[in-house]
Amino acid sequence: MVSKASFGETSDGKNIDLYTVKNPSGMTIRLITRGATLIGVDVPDRDGRFDDVVFGFDTAEEYESDKYQYFGCTTGRCANRIAEGKFILDGKDYQLAVNNDPNHLHGGAQRSLDKVVWAAEPFEKPHARGVKFSYTSPDGEENYPGELAIEVTYTLTDKNAIRIQYKATTDKATPVNLTNHSYFNLSGAGDPTINDHVLTINADRYTPVDDTLIPTGELASVEGTPLDFRTPTRIGERVDQLNDTAALGYDHNFVLNQDAEGEMTTAAVVYDPASGRVLTVRTTEPGVQFYGGNFLRGDTGKAGKPYAYRSGLCLETQHFPNSINTPDFPSVVLEPDQTYTQTCVYAFSVR
Template identity: 40%
Template sequence: MVESKPFGRTKNGEESTLFYLYNNQGHSVCITDFGARIVEINVLDSLGKIDNVVLAYDRLEAYENDPAYLGAIVGRYASRIHEGKFEMDGKTIQLSKNEKGNHLHGGANGFDKKVWKSKTESSKGFERLTLSYFSPDGEEGYPGNLEVSLIYTWNNESELRLDFSAKSDQKTIINLTSHSYFNLSGFAKEEILDHLLMINSKSFAPMKSELVPQGTLEEVSETPFDFSCFKAIGKDIADQDPQLKLAGGYDHSFFLQAGNSLIKAASLYEPKSKRLLEISTTEVAAHLYSGNYLPNVLGRNGMPIGPKKGVALEMQHFGDTPNQPAFPSTILEANTEFKSSTLYKFTTVESIVNQINSNL
């Protein structure tokens, strides 16, 4: 079953809607067409209590003024592009600058600030919401008219799948991701420092002073960035490692051996609720952001939001890739199709001891 409810009007007068997708377990997700944002993921804990496990706001106005991209689809380019410019076919492309002289998450008026067109579909075993957006040539400085589509599918196994597709009439760049912040304790009861995280990666991308990638990869072994086995996010977060001090915690991309098929990228476990989130993707990187600078505000239904209250696990390409030839390309040729998929699976398990070697 799919339900829709009004979510108010934007400051530009556009109507926005909330879409609720349910499964036969009584679990649900809520998505708004404003920024194609995930507003709620309501799943059981081990005692049978249903809670929302993503950070969110109550009001549309809060999303319009949101500095943290809560639940948003960010684009055309997720993460930072140094000085907002890059070279393509001998021409300098200058994008808008919206963060300390750099281009971040698609610019000041990126996909997270747009009302997407919507279509819903209900079928036996799943609920589906298709959102689409047309980005005109020159928007935020990007070349090409770009048509973007995102299909959200919620099934009876409490799996939320995101299938992206896009096509441009000119050569351009693209890097789309979902920027949800998870807190599996439910309703952000605890900070995420005790969440146990595992990332299927042997290397990460160190940052320069502006939190732009250096363009190299470093091994995670014997560093605070080693999440090859389940480890509490807070275990090494206060380490004096220069990269952690630079970002105020984790704000780094990890290299994945991804391709055309979904591979297991990361798992997140909260010991008290015993909720387990497993993420699979076709993307080449998992970006870990430990919510270092989340604003101290009250969110949806009085949910507390603040630093370390949520963790973002963004499946995407590396930041600044157009300026870093060693990274996998983010160029989208004219009239060719971009595709990317990510799957979030929610379950509860009594212990992750047996998961350490089997999940990833």
């Protein structure tokens, strides 16, 4: 079942629609057209109790006033960081907004994909239902080259999985690196910590960063570091070892173990012993950014619940940060004769 309602307006008077998608077992997701954003995910625990496990806000005004959390949005054109907001493409220099000093972050400051209103088309099929969002970013928006036509389709399956499929085409070479920026707490959004969640990440390597969180270009082993999640590990077990680093905790890109480029791979598994909920993340992307909520400071979210320090985690499936300036990383350049595609699945179960 898919239903539609109003979610208010943007500050410049554009209507924002809210879509509620429910499957036969009762799992429900909520999506808004501003930013093609996932604002709610209600899933059962081991006793059948439903809780909303993602962060968000109750009003359009709160989404507009938030400048740094990116709760649940479609992120881009180029997710993550670009060093000093600069790159060279086809012999031309480009300067993007520096909105995470001294770097460019998540597509820019004014017209990044999380801040615009997308067109939406709901659908219902056997065993699946959802919403297809579309937006055409004009040539020069946020100073990115090329007109970029984008589709992001959220599908809720009968098996309690959210499948996010991305597609984009361009009329001029341009960097593209899209992701979803949901924050999860499997005990329920607003629970005070994710440090007791148990995390597994399917990665032998990660990308070390400098003091501004830009990768050095090295692909380093996780062996013997606090970043080794190859076996299930409580998130809070070693996080304090990273408190004095530039990331201030977990905010790292992991190089996924893939047999072939673009192959669907299990990126991560999160288990919450308290609720029994399990989140399995699968992707066609080469990397996943694990962020442990180091910059959450107790701001009020949905239903008046505070989002405390390290009370939410992100698992952003994507290409590596600053790939546009790192030739040895998988390329993020989309050419006019190519179609960008990728898939991310957030699948929920219980133990």
